[in-house]
Amino acid sequence: MTDAPHAQETTPDPTELARTAEQVAREAGDLVRDALRGSVTVAATKSSGVDLVTEVDEAAEALIRRRLAELRPTDGVLGEEEGRQEGSSGLVWVVDPIDGTTNFVYGLPSYSVSIAVARSQGPDPFGWPLLAGAVHAPATGETWTAALGQGAFAEGERLTIPEPVALGTALVGTGFAYTEQRRRGQARVLGEVLPRVRDIRRLGSAAVDLCLVAEGKLDVFYEQYLNPWDMAAGALVVTEAGGVVERLGRDGTEGVTVAGPRPLVEAVSAIVRPLVG
Ligand code: IPD
Ligand code: CA
Numbered sequence: 001m002t003d004a005p006h007a008q009e010t011t012p013d014p015t016e017l018a019r020t021a022e023q024v025a026r027e028a029g030d031l032v033r034d035a036l037r038g039s040v041t042v043a044a045t046k047s048s049g050v051d052l053v054t055e056v057d058e059a060a061e062a063l064i065r066r067r068l069a070e071l072r073p074t075d076g077v078l079g080e081e082e083g084r085q086e087g088s089s090g091l092v093w094v095v096d097p098i099d100g101t102t103n104f105v106y107g108l109p110s111y112s113v114s115i116a117v118a119r120s121q122g123p124d125p126f127g128w129p130l131l132a133g134a135v136h137a138p139a140t141g142e143t144w145t146a147a148l149g150q151g152a153f154a155e156g157e158r159l160t161i162p163e164p165v166a167l168g169t170a171l172v173g174t175g176f177a178y179t180e181q182r183r184r185g186q187a188r189v190l191g192e193v194l195p196r197v198r199d200i201r202r203l204g205s206a207a208v209d210l211c212l213v214a215e216g217k218l219d220v221f222y223e224q225y226l227n228p229w230d231m232a233a234g235a236l237v238v239t240e241a242g243g244v245v246e247r248l249g250r251d252g253t254e255g256v257t258v259a260g261p262r263p264l265v266e267a268v269s270a271i272v273r274p275l276v277g
């Protein structure tokens, strides 16, 4: 089975897709939260010795895949832990079972289940048009959803990204990759951003960071080396709240994501772009 466009069915209502994303994210969130009552075993490390994956990440993704197979049997799935499974509908679910695994392992609250659905157009997941998404943070109970053309919501309340502040008074979210070489480059970029802004927050879940931008709890966010599953749902929350999400520099995971109100995205991009070309 392939994601061939000729096999595409009528696109379902984005609001319905957002409901499905939210329902499955909450179910996976329950599994993740309940797992904290036992001891969490680190199953492996990934890109480097500090990049953790637990048995709970794997179990949560398995639950999400099982539920999506029941609810949306002809759609594909791209998930962090198990990779790509083709579908026949032309839609693909982009899944991070735990975004912020380091926080999860340390008992810090900023981690989330991130589930988005997109049209699988072309080989580049960063270019897939997003239809709906949900980010659920089991430790705090917060849930953000978005549906294409239908807005972004936090607990049923519609989100509108606030008017931008000046860069010098902006609270800026960011994050870091797991390898030494990438972090050296990120530290150089941080060295140029930090002196020019109110302050920096590295909260530990890019999906949550993007939703906080949509809520105005962070003014703007940037990060290099995100994967599609880190940002798909959160990016739609930002754009449906009236913000913009730009990609700078190289293609694919080498690129830099910048999200927020347009003037702040432009101001941050002007600093970051020359450093990441
Ligand atoms: C990570 C988180 C973190 C970001 C990293 C991601 P993971 O995801 O989103 O905030 O800075 O780049 O890899 O590994 O916890 O799923
Ligand atoms: Ca992630």
Ligand code: CA
Residues within 6 Å of the ligand: 057, 080, 096, 097, 098, 099, 100, 101
């Ligand atoms: Ca993850």
